[in-house]
Amino acid sequence: MPDRYLDKLEAETIYILREAYNNVSPLGMLWSMGKDSNALLWMIKKAFFGKVPFPLIQLETGMELPEVYQFRDKLVNEWGLELDVHDCPPEGDMDKSLPPATRSAMRKTEGLKSLLGNDGYKGIIAGIRRDEQSMRAKERVFSPRSIDGDWDFKNQPAEIWDHYMSEVPEGAHLRIHPILGWTEIDIWRYTQRENIPVVPLYFAKNGKRYRSLGEKNITFPVDSDATTIEDIIKELETTKTLERAGRAMDSESENSFELLRTRGYM
Amino acid sequence: MAHSAKYIPPTKDAEKLRIVMVGHVDHGKSTLVGRLLYDTKSLPDSKYVEIEKASKKRGEVVEWSYLLDSFQAERDQAITIDTTQIFFSTEKRDFVIIDAPGHTEFLRNMISGTAQADAAFLVVDAEEGLQEQTRRHAYLLGLMGVSQIGVIVNKIDKCGYDKARFDILYNEIVSFLRDIDIRPMSIIPVSARNGDNILSASEKLEWYRGKTLLEVLHDFTPYQTPTSQSLRFPVQDVYRVEEKRVFVGRIESGFLRRGDTLLFSPTNELARVESIEVWPKGDKQAVTAQAGLSIGITLDKPIFVERGHVASHEDNPPMLSNVFRAHIFWLSDTSLKVGDTFRLHINTAQYPVTVQSIENVIKTEDLSKDENTKQVSKNEVSYITLRTRNAIPLDQYTENKNTGRIVLYSKGRVCGGGTVSMEGYVDQRSRNQPKSEHITKVAHLLSxxxxxxxxxxxxxxxxxxxxxxxxxxxxxxxxxxxxxxxxxxxxxxxxxxxxxxxxxxxxxxxxxxxxxxxxxxxxxxxxxxxxxxxxxxxxxxxxxxxxxxxxxxxxxxxxxxxxxxxxxxxxxxxxxxxxxxxxxxxxxxxxxxxxxxxxxxxxxxxxxxxxxxxxxxxxxxxxxxxxxxxxxxxxxxxxxxxxxxxx
Missing domain, CATH: 3.40.50.300 (P-loop containing nucleotide triphosphate hydrolases)
Structure with missing residues (x-):
């Protein structure tokens, strides 16, 4: 069975989710309504027999595309989700020395910090993947963040044979990355196989589609004729464009994404 | 919103094979990976522009390692600090390359990378030959159970593509690896910088009749969780779902069927699998589940089961013992000494564990054994004896790769890890079982x-x-x-x-x-x-x-x-x-x-x-x-x- 590998990936993700739920409390998941976090949310329902046993959090900037908000409201209703919509501070409060798109992306980082401060989360589940970006390629599955929310990438703990760290100092927290080892094409194959809903913006309209969804001021569609998931999979099998090519904050300067991530971006 | 199109499975084997690149610092691991990605046309266009830009800024020709060394600090110092993972494909399969750092001080990152690998390339500089980290990394591959290994003799261009030099190294490598029970699948002369012997045989190395790097890559196979071995199902958690008690976890080896009688260790309790629970409920009830799957089951009896207990069949259960031998690598700045107590992580269980004795410390440079040592220092490997308070379920690593390995924690951080050996230790299980088979325990109403x-x-x-x-x-x-x-x-x-x-x-x-x-x-x-x-x-x-x-x-x-x-x-x-x-x-x-x-x-x-x-x-x-x-x-x-x- 050529798709047996999806079962293996799914089993690994479910194992990580159950480890997080057993060892880390309070725990919450960031939901961006994008394809990755939808697939992850689906696997949470599988891991916990139809339930989402911890809060689902949306970092709200008011800047998502309208189709994304429509999708959110529909899925919340259909899946009976309890969503905690957390407002992020305005762009004017961000570090002025950062390049504009990076500054804009920084809002979610600050929003997350205020959420952590208010609700005292010890673990935050995020649907990032190693193949998205070279900084994320160096991530751990259970990745500690300091009290300031910073990522000390030079001093990451060892992570061996599915034994994950679960203790962090008071005020610090863990980022938990259950789909770190999945690729973009894996997510699409799984989304298709499991029939998981996605925002229609991923499908091409007038020769353009969104490959990665972000806020409307800093995310742009790419050239594509893919109108179905099969088309998307075919496109990905041959493309040489980066998934996040339409995300302005990734490439404003050589280290703009490193700056964002070390300061606590997802 | 939901799409109803029929699911089309991938056409080639889409399971990713994970290869860790190890070896001494500066022997060219990151360069080799960069080259491989370039030659297999796995690089996105913008990535090529990006590394060209970054290389120019530092006044060099294309520096392949920039692909992997993405941290500013890594590029500026031209070293790899942390393991990175890069995805790429050939016409035959998909791969993940795990690039591990070669510096001693980043050994924990090398180990984190190796722990996830199906196979390894050990990279050796043709001029410098086997160095301290080459030997240590090779030893750790053996300890950590990576058995598919290819050796790459890199920078052969710097030795003028000389056969005599390669032959000397070849013998040295084979002899060292033999001593640590490793049989490499191939030893390949390569120039990563010039692309020799990567995708196709190089004319400059016509004396070499063996496989190219790509051919060896295609010989590797992904690790398969062993379905043919005895069942091991370590309980990860117990959930109440509606009126049912559901025991969840991942099957580490073997398989189980609905109706099977399971023996739980260390409690020695027996119960039958009443159902295998899945969500969403399909048309048919699940009747079997095999190794590698994360599952949930219900039992026919309300026995006491908690996280850490290991289910097996009645024949071939794990051993029970409160003392065992371990072959470990040590990562903590604080040395390990006799009498020290750690938190033992084994499968889903955690136990306090005490170091009863240190048998020896092995010098990976020359494989000599120091038997009079009082401590195991950072980055050393050693055989030790560990003692837990109570008997715990244990599998010898040579019998079961998934369940026979351990990690030691102190103050929430990993200190070391290794594999379990039960040689010379007795199974402490039998004595708890009642002689008469007609005794049934009556449950107390008061707990x-x-x-x-x-x-x-x-x-x-x-x-x-x-x-x-x-x-x-x-x-x-x-x-x-x-x-x-x-x-x-x-x-x-x-x-x-x-x-x-x-x-x-x-x-x-x-x-x-x-x-x-x-x-x-x-x-x-x-x-x-x-x-x-x-x-x-x-x-x-x-x-x-x-x-x-x-x-x-x-x-x-x-x-x-x-x-x-x-x-x-x-x-x-x-x-x-x-x-x-x-x-x-x-x-x-x-x-x-x-x-x-x-x-x-x-x-x-x-x-x-x-x-x-x-x-x-x-x-x-x-x-x-x-x-x-x-x-x-x-x-x-x-x-x-x-x-x-x-x-």
């Missing part, structure tokens, strides 16, 4: 927890052991009185007293002594169950017998060593027994003509030689009170009702 809640403290067994005359009975009676005054229900089981009644049919042969202790072990455990603080005062000279007594209720048993030398005890001789024994009037007297085996790791040692009885009583009473305190919290895991999560 241990309920009694503890009412009393405000828990029952327990406090097992005094020591020579005759060491002070066991004296101290036991005084401690009993002290605790009673403080409001605790307590009772002393004393050697001589018990031999007048319960054990009046027993003498002093080793067999009778064992039976004597077995009965006392059982009675004291029942008293502890009933909520009583039970103190026992028996010489109990044999380690094995005391161990058996502990096994009845391991979580409530405390061994207290009442310590005094034979000389002191003989000079005290309160009952005149030593005198009689010396005259030969009594035979098999402990210390004279029968051995006393002192405890290895008692929970408490009380030295009575100084003769200050009050201090000794105080020391013991304090210990007992601390250990019977009922916080509710510590018992949560034991209580049937609390041991599951309601979803």
């Amino acid at each position: 241990y927890t309920k009694r503890a809640e009412r009393n405000g403290y828990t029952g327990g067994v406090f097992w005094f052991t020591g020579l005759s005359g060491a002070g066991k009975s004296t101290l036991a009676m005084l401690v009993e009185q002290a605790l009673f005054k403080k409001g605790y229900q307590t009772y002393v089981l004393d050697g001589d007293n018990v031999r007048h009644g319960l054990n009046s049919d027993l003498g002093f042969s080793p067999k009778d002594r064992a039976e004597n202790i077995r009965r006392v072990g059982e009675v004291s455990a029942l008293m502890a169950d009933a909520g009583v603080v039970c103190i026992t005062a028996f010489i109990s000279p044999y380690r094995a017998d005391r161990h058996n007594a502990r096994e009845v209720r391991p979580d409530r048993f405390h061994e207290i060593y009442i310590k005094a030398s034979l000389d002191v005890c003989e000079s005290r001789d309160p009952k005149g027994l030593y005198k009689k024994a010396r005259k030969g009037e009594i035979s098999q007297f402990t210390g004279i003509d029968s051995p006393y085996e002192a405890p290895d790791n008692p929970e408490l040692t009380v030295d009575t030689e100084s003769g200050n009885i009050e201090e000794c009583v105080e020391q013991i009473a304090q210990y007992i009170i601390q250990n019977i305190e009922y916080s509710g919290q510590s018992l949560e895991n034991m209580a049937e009702k609390d041991n599951l999560r309601v979803l």
Whole structure:
């Protein structure tokens, strides 16, 4: 069975989710309504027999595309989700020395910090993947963040044979990355196989589609004729464009994404 | 919103093969990976522009390693700090390349990378040959069970593509790897910078008849979780889903079917699989589940099962032992010493574990063994013996790769890890099983927890052991009185007293002594169950017998060593027994003509030689009170009702 590998990936993700739920409390998941976090949310329902046993959090900037908000409201209703919509501070409060798109992306980082401060989360589940970006390629599955929310990438703990760290100092927290080892094409194959809903913006309209969804001021569609998931999979099998090519904050300067991530971006 | 198009599975084998690149610093691992990605046309266009830009900025020609060394600090210093993972494809399959750092100080990152790998390339600089980290990394590949290994002799261009140089290295590599039981699949001369022997055979290396790097890549196969081995299902958690208790976890080996009888370790409880639970519910009920899957099951009986227990079939269960040997790598700045205590992570369980001995430390440079060492320092590998308080389920690594490995934690951080060896250790399982097969335990309606809640403290067994005359009975009676005054229900089981009644049919042969202790072990455990603080005062000279007594209720048993030398005890001789024994009037007297085996790791040692009885009583009473305190919290895991999560 050529798709047996999806079962293996799914089993690994479910194992990580159950480890997080057993060892880390309070725990919450960031939901961006994008394809990755939808697939992850689906696997949470599988891991916990139809339930989402911890809060689902949306970092709200008011800047998502309208189709994304429509999708959110529909899925919340259909899946009976309890969503905690957390407002992020305005762009004017961000570090002025950062390049504009990076500054804009920084809002979610600050929003997350205020959420952590208010609700005292010890673990935050995020649907990032190693193949998205070279900084994320160096991530751990259970990745500690300091009290300031910073990522000390030079001093990451060892992570061996599915034994994950679960203790962090008071005020610090863990980022938990259950789909770190999945690729973009894996997510699409799984989304298709499991029939998981996605925002229609991923499908091409007038020769353009969104490959990665972000806020409307800093995310742009790419050239594509893919109108179905099969088309998307075919496109990905041959493309040489980066998934996040339409995300302005990734490439404003050589280290703009490193700056964002070390300061606590997802 | 949901799409209804039919699912089309991938056309090629889409399972990713994970390869770790290891070797000494500067032998060109990152460059090799960059080259491989470029040659297989796996680089996105923008990535090529990006690395060209970054290289130019630092005044170099295209620096392939920039692809992987994405941190500013890594590029500026031209080193790899942390493991990175890069995805790429050939026409045959998809790969993940795990690039591990070569610096000693980043060994933990190399190990994190290796722990995830199906296969490895060991990169050796053709000029420099085998260096310190080459040897250490090779040794660690063996220790960590990566058996598919290709060796790349890189920078062969710098040696003028010289066959003689390659031949010398070839022999050195084969001989070193043979000593650590590694048989490489290929040893390939390569120039990563110039692209020789990567995708196709190089004209400059026409003397080489072996495979190219790409061919070796295609020879590797992904690790398959072993479905043909004995079943191991470590319980990860217990959920309440509607009215059902669902035991979740990942099958590490073998498979299970609905209706199978499962044996849970270390509790020795049996139950049958009633259902395999899945969400969303399909049209058909699941009847089997095999290794590699994360599953949930329900059982036909309400037995006590919690996270960490391991389910197997009745034949071929894991061994039970409280002592085992481990082959470890050490990563902590603080050295490991005999007597140190760590948190052992094994499967889904965690236990406190003590280092009983250090057998040797192996120098990976020349494989020499230091057997007189008192400690294991950072980045060293070693054989040690570990002891847990109670017997735990264990698989030898050579029997089961998934369950036979361990990680040691201290203060929430990984200190080391390795593999389990049970050679020379006995299985401690059999002794707990009742002889008659027609005995069925009747469940109590009142739990241990309920009694503890009412009393405000828990029952327990406090097992005094020591020579005759060491002070066991004296101290036991005084401690009993002290605790009673403080409001605790307590009772002393004393050697001589018990031999007048319960054990009046027993003498002093080793067999009778064992039976004597077995009965006392059982009675004291029942008293502890009933909520009583039970103190026992028996010489109990044999380690094995005391161990058996502990096994009845391991979580409530405390061994207290009442310590005094034979000389002191003989000079005290309160009952005149030593005198009689010396005259030969009594035979098999402990210390004279029968051995006393002192405890290895008692929970408490009380030295009575100084003769200050009050201090000794105080020391013991304090210990007992601390250990019977009922916080509710510590018992949560034991209580049937609390041991599951309601979803």
